[in-house]
Amino acid sequence: EVQLLESGGGLVQPGGSLRLSCAASGFTFSSYAMSWVRQAPGKGLECVSGISGSGDSTYYADSVKGRFTISRDNSMNTLYLQVNSLRAEDTAVYYCVKDLTVVVPPSILDYWGQGTLVTVSS
Amino acid sequence: EIVMTQSPATLSVSPGERATLSCRASQSVSSKLAWYQQKPGQAPRLLIYAASTRASGIPARFSGSGSGTEFTLTISSLQSEDFAVYYCQHYNNWPGFGQGTKVEIK
Numbered sequence: 001e002v003q004l005l006e007s008g009g010g011l012v013q014p015g016g017s018l019r020l021s022c023a024a025s026g027f028t029f030s031s032y033a034m035s036w037v038r039q040a041p042g043k044g045l046e047c048v049s050g051i052s053g054s055g056d057s058t059y060y061a062d063s064v065k066g067r068f069t070i071s072r073d074n075s076m077n078t079l080y081l082q083v084n085s086l087r088a089e090d091t092a093v094y095y096c097v098k099d100l101t102v103v104v105p106p107s108i109l110d111y112w113g114q115g116t117l118v119t120v121s122s
Numbered sequence: 123e124i125v126m127t128q129s130p131a132t133l134s135v136s137p138g139e140r141a142t143l144s145c146r147a148s149q150s151v152s153s154k155l156a157w158y159q160q161k162p163g164q165a166p167r168l169l170i171y172a173a174s175t176r177a178s179g180i181p182a183r184f185s186g187s188g189s190g191t192e193f194t195l196t197i198s199s200l201q202s203e204d205f206a207v208y209y210c211q212h213y214n215n216w217p218g219f220g221q222g223t224k225v226e227i228k
Binding site for chain 2: 044045046047059061095100105106107108109110111112113114115
């Protein structure tokens, strides 16, 4: 059974940083691209970043480029998202998502974690 | 940027009835289109990809059609567990989501 367990969310002040983590199990982690998709409270879905199975290709939405960094540790089956220079508009639930393919940009998002809430507020 | 527009915003349907949801892309995405279901407090779940391929474990009452710029998700006979928000998503280059259609009980 595929399981994705996010952690690392919380309350942070504007301009602050967090590191989100996602522990994956139930599949061959390095064989699939992974993504982070966020959802602001009461709003729709936005894919913010994706990384290939090998980790050598990454993609970012324009809204987070230069502030967020995606990475993965295939030996630990873990996905990360370093989020810096946070703004109020980054407040959202951040989902760790498995892709059906190994390459990026993100495409078919077939398994989702339960999400971790990031709140940016003073 | 490809903009995805879903209609209607809210669809009121009685259990057992058919529901038809629409999704339009601002330019052609070929068949690179997926549908997701999201229930309150839960993560989205993949229903359909490649416009018409059901994901693993998805019941046959869910079907997708279309190509290019016009797509449809049909739920043939609504069950109580199908009342939720449905999102379409293209994956022609950087992925983009529609704003969602809420299917509610009539």
